Structure formats: structure tokens, C-alpha cells
Amino acid sequence: MKQLKDTSTEEKILEAAKEVFMKYGLYGARMQDIADTAGINKALLHYYFRNKEKMFDKVFEGALQKYFTQMDVFGDTTLPIKERIFRYIDNIVNFLSEYPQMTMFIIKEISINPEMFKEKVQPLKKGRGVRFIQALEEEISTGKIKKVDSVMFMINLHSLCTYPFIGAPLFKHALKANGKDYEKDFSTEKLKQSAKNFVELTLGK
Amino acid sequence: MKQLKDTSTEEKILEAAKEVFMKYGLYGARMQDIADTAGINKALLHYYFRNKEKMFDKVFEGALQKYFTQMDVFGDTTLPIKERIFRYIDNIVNFLSEYPQMTMFIIKEISINPEMFKEKVQPLKKGRGVRFIQALEEEISTGKIKKVDSVMFMINLHSLCTYPFIGAPLFKHALKANGKDYEKDFSTEKLKQSAKNFVELTLGK
DNA sequence: GTCTATATAGGGATAGAC
DNA sequence: GTCTATCCCTATATAGAC
Structure with a gap:
């Protein structure tokens, strides 16, 4: 039972x-x-x-919990930087394909009620991000990866993985109106590949 | 008076x-x-x-009108492809830095009320997008630009320009928590440059 | 055109039967 | 635990004075 x-x-x-x-x-x-x-x-x-x-x-706490769990891999210091990024891409794309509205939900509610951030989001992060950016900048300074603006890189990375799901309602209609089929022309696998290409183009092979 | x-x-x-x-x-x-x-x-x-x-x-009609106007440049056949893309980047980034909530507003309301799309969005587009994608694919086939998935490219382009504004509430807090200052580490000029870099890396110089 | 007062409906919350 | 009935505040909308 x-x-x-x-x-x-x-x-x-x-x-x-x-x-x-x-x-x-x-x-x-x-x-x-x-x-x-x-x-x-x-x-x-x-x-x-x-x-x-x-x-x-x-509901909101459950959403936050699930969402930020997808980024835990950034803090896994046993993995090389690029592997962490690749795994993040896989995680977040898989996750958002199941819950495409999640990002907007979290952002909307936080921007309406900013106190919620400190209360509920902060505890889930615990400086994992800062450590990752430090690690990234370290590899840049040692020349292991190409010189990039670390903050801008992270924003771009999130953008490429996240916006396709947010904008899907628009893309779908736009593509259909143009004789293309969204379900055919867009796939999560293509998206992951595309984001990984961006990483390699930006940070080097 | x-x-x-x-x-x-x-x-x-x-x-x-x-x-x-x-x-x-x-x-x-x-x-x-x-x-x-x-x-x-x-x-x-x-x-x-x-x-x-x-x-x-x-309110909604006004928002749609303004938003889609930013993309008119895609249909300007007097300009070379890459120039159209660059101008779109400038337009949309300038526009969204003034109205950062615009994209979410439009997408949210359309996904709640899908009939609105046909009624109000469709008339604003009139196949401008399809013609641009055709032009893009033509240049790919003649080898003038690198071979890419045209649909995925367009999605990525929109993502890079749009999500930084949508995700700003999260980025701001995340960066501040990490000792960085969003206002200093992020600027619209950096964003434009970054999106243009992506275009050149993807389509070739 | 702009206000106050008020009608009417909608939505969150509770009491109490089963 | 689950339902019906109902309370009461909130929100949209209108009437009417100025």
C-alpha cells in the first residue's frame, strides 16, 4: 500500500x-x-x-531545489573544467526539456518578490559559483584555455542552454509559419551539441 | 498645448x-x-x-509592435547577411536594455493565451523570417559562409541576445554573492561584442 | 474629465455534515 | 479525509455628483 x-x-x-x-x-x-x-x-x-x-x-521551494541541483556539477572538483561544463549542459538541457517553464517561473517570482532570493536561493548555492569562476580564471591564466571574459562566458553558456526552452512558444509558431517544423528542426541533442561547440570554439579544444 | x-x-x-x-x-x-x-x-x-x-x-499590442520592429532589419535585402545580423544584435540589445521584461511578458501571455499569436503576432511578421533563412541557406550552399544548421543558428543568436536580460535577476544576485559586481562585469557593449564574436566564429569572418 | 460611493462578481478561507 | 454551504474580503465595474 x-x-x-x-x-x-x-x-x-x-x-x-x-x-x-x-x-x-x-x-x-x-x-x-x-x-x-x-x-x-x-x-x-x-x-x-x-x-x-x-x-x-x-511548490516554489521544490522548483528551486530541482533547478539548482542541475548546477551542482560545477562544484565537482574531481572533474576537469570542460567536463564540468559539458555535464552541466547535459543536465540542464535534459531537465528543461522536462520542465520548460521552470526558468521563467523562478525568475518571475524572484523579480516580483526579491526577498525570496536571500531566503531560499542563497542557501542552495553556497559559493559554488565563485569557486568555479576562480577555477576558470586560473586555467585561463595558465594558458590551458583561451582568454575569455569569464562572467560573459558563463552568461552566454546559460543563455544557449536556457533560452531555447523559454522562447519555444515563439520559435514554434515562427518556424511553422515559415514551413519548417519545430519538432524536426529542433532537438535536445542538437542543442547540447551546439552548446558544446560554442564551448570549444570559445575556450579551445 | x-x-x-x-x-x-x-x-x-x-x-x-x-x-x-x-x-x-x-x-x-x-x-x-x-x-x-x-x-x-x-x-x-x-x-x-x-x-x-x-x-x-x-498594452500588449504596443509591446508586440515594438518588439518585432527590432527584427525588421532581417528583411532588409539591400544589406549583406552578416550586416543584417549585426544590426539585429545592436537593435535588440539596445531595446531590451530599455525594456528588459519585454520578452518574458510577450512569451508568457502568448503561452497562456495561444490564440493571441495568430491574431496579433502573425500579421507583424509576414514571412520576413522565412526569407532570411532562405538567404542564409543560399550563402551556405555557395560556400560564402560556413556550413551550419540555420535554425539552430537563429535560435542560438536570439538566445545570446535575449537571455542575459531575462536572467538578470539571477545573474545579479549570483555575481554579488560571489564578490563580483554585475553592473561592472556586464555591459550591453560587451554583450553585443560577444554575440558578434559568436556570429563570426560560427559563420566565418 | 475626475472624483466618491456603491453594486456585483470573484476568490480565499472556514464550519460543519458525512 | 472529503464534501457542501457559506462567510467575507478583494477586485472589477458602474452610477452619479461635481
């Missing part, structure tokens, strides 16, 4: 809440909409999560 | 509406919030725009 916990009411609600909050944000989401999506009664939402904010917090 | 029209009540409302709708979206935005931001009475919103949806439509 224990394995049925996955489809418990609480789980169903969380799944529905994730979907609705991601789409509409904290203020745009409607409790009724979440209840309908979960296929349960509205009052049950309050039974399990007390109120809207608390439910949102659960 | 005519030149005071700019600060007319209607203009003030539209400015405020733009700000609030961009931040919260159609469903998350509050009429009271818009009125407060504009510094006028709530009832006036209805006097000028009748209801919330109509006001949103005005």
Missing part, C-alpha cells in the same frame, strides 16, 4: 499546484483552478496546505 | 498599465495597482479603456 503514496491526494494537489503556479504565478493563480486540475474539492487544498501562500512556498 | 498630450491622463494610464501588466501578467495585475502607479483614480481607468481586457490589449 505504501507505494500508492505517489498518487495520494497531497501529491495530486502538489502536481496541480505546480502546473497552475508555473503558468500564472502566485497572484495570477486561482485556487479553484488548482482544485479542478487536481480533480478534487477546493476545501481540500486548505486541509492539506492551510492557505495559498504556504502551498506556493512548497 | 498639443505637445502636452504626452503626459495626458491616457498616456499616464498606459505607462502605468505597461509596468503593472509586464510585472504581474493579465490575471495577476490589479486595476487598483495600475491606478496608484498612474497616480489617478481607479474609475478613470474604465472611463478611458472601458475594462481590464481592453486595456491589456492596448
Whole structure:
């Protein structure tokens, strides 16, 4: 019986809440909409999560947790720099192809409610980024990789991996209007390859 | 007296509406919030725009118009391909540094309300994109530029120019936490240069 | 054109039956 | 645990004075 916990009411609600909050944000989401999506009664939402904010917090924390886990590999000092970058690319692209709305959700809510960053995001990072950038700059100074602006490089890297999912609604329509088929012309494997090409072109083979 | 029209009540409302709708979206935005931001009475919103949806439509159409105008240069057949790309980079980066939330606003609202695309976006594009991709593929086949996947290239190009503004809230915090200063380490000029480097690395000098 | 006051609907939350 | 009924505040929208 224990394995049925996955489809418990609480789980169903969380799944529905994730979907609705991601789409509409904290203020745009409607409790009724979440209840309908979960296929349960509205009052049950309050039974399990007390109120809207608390439910949102659960969803948001889960999202952050999952999202930043994809970047843990940057901190794996047992791997060479470029391997860490390549693994990050694989991780984040796989992850976003499953949750394409995740990035926008996190960024939107943080920009509306900046205090959330300090509260919830900061603890997940713990200087892993600074250490990676240091390592990158070290390899640049020893000439092991080409001279680049480390910050700009990291921004570009994230951009190449992330925006294709954010912009997908536009790309899809644009390509279809142009006689191309998004599903055919875009694939996660192509995207990974393309990002890795960028890394090699920028940092050297 | 005519030149005071700019600060007319209607203009003030539209400015405020733009700000609030961009931040919260159609469903998350509050009429009271818009009125407060504009510094006028709530009832006036209805006097000028009748209801919330109509006001949103005005704001959204204006946003689309401005956004897609930045891409018109792709269709300027008097310019060589690479020059068109470079000018697009300048245009979109300048534009987004003024309206960093624009892309997310448009994409969010379109993904919530997909019918809006056909209604409002399609007319602004008129096959300009398809012609550009054709021109790109032509130059590839004649060997004037390096062989690349044209669709993937366009996606990458947009990604590099657009995501830095979308992700800015995250980048800012991440860099500050790492002892770097976003305002110092990131500049629109650096970004343009970086995107142009990508173009040259990818398509050839 | 701009305000105050108010009608009406929508949405979050609770009480209480089962 | 789950439902129905209901409370009450919030938000959109309108009426009417100035």
C-alpha cells in the first residue's frame, strides 16, 4: 500500500499546484483552478496546505531545489573544467526539456518578490559559483584555455542552454509559419551539441 | 498645448498599465495597482479603456509592435547577411536594455493565451523570417559562409541576445554573492561584442 | 474629465455534515 | 479525509455628483 503514496491526494494537489503556479504565478493563480486540475474539492487544498501562500512556498521551494541541483556539477572538483561544463549542459538541457517553464517561473517570482532570493536561493548555492569562476580564471591564466571574459562566458553558456526552452512558444509558431517544423528542426541533442561547440570554439579544444 | 498630450491622463494610464501588466501578467495585475502607479483614480481607468481586457490589449499590442520592429532589419535585402545580423544584435540589445521584461511578458501571455499569436503576432511578421533563412541557406550552399544548421543558428543568436536580460535577476544576485559586481562585469557593449564574436566564429569572418 | 460611493462578481478561507 | 454551504474580503465595474 505504501507505494500508492505517489498518487495520494497531497501529491495530486502538489502536481496541480505546480502546473497552475508555473503558468500564472502566485497572484495570477486561482485556487479553484488548482482544485479542478487536481480533480478534487477546493476545501481540500486548505486541509492539506492551510492557505495559498504556504502551498506556493512548497511548490516554489521544490522548483528551486530541482533547478539548482542541475548546477551542482560545477562544484565537482574531481572533474576537469570542460567536463564540468559539458555535464552541466547535459543536465540542464535534459531537465528543461522536462520542465520548460521552470526558468521563467523562478525568475518571475524572484523579480516580483526579491526577498525570496536571500531566503531560499542563497542557501542552495553556497559559493559554488565563485569557486568555479576562480577555477576558470586560473586555467585561463595558465594558458590551458583561451582568454575569455569569464562572467560573459558563463552568461552566454546559460543563455544557449536556457533560452531555447523559454522562447519555444515563439520559435514554434515562427518556424511553422515559415514551413519548417519545430519538432524536426529542433532537438535536445542538437542543442547540447551546439552548446558544446560554442564551448570549444570559445575556450579551445 | 498639443505637445502636452504626452503626459495626458491616457498616456499616464498606459505607462502605468505597461509596468503593472509586464510585472504581474493579465490575471495577476490589479486595476487598483495600475491606478496608484498612474497616480489617478481607479474609475478613470474604465472611463478611458472601458475594462481590464481592453486595456491589456492596448498594452500588449504596443509591446508586440515594438518588439518585432527590432527584427525588421532581417528583411532588409539591400544589406549583406552578416550586416543584417549585426544590426539585429545592436537593435535588440539596445531595446531590451530599455525594456528588459519585454520578452518574458510577450512569451508568457502568448503561452497562456495561444490564440493571441495568430491574431496579433502573425500579421507583424509576414514571412520576413522565412526569407532570411532562405538567404542564409543560399550563402551556405555557395560556400560564402560556413556550413551550419540555420535554425539552430537563429535560435542560438536570439538566445545570446535575449537571455542575459531575462536572467538578470539571477545573474545579479549570483555575481554579488560571489564578490563580483554585475553592473561592472556586464555591459550591453560587451554583450553585443560577444554575440558578434559568436556570429563570426560560427559563420566565418 | 475626475472624483466618491456603491453594486456585483470573484476568490480565499472556514464550519460543519458525512 | 472529503464534501457542501457559506462567510467575507478583494477586485472589477458602474452610477452619479461635481
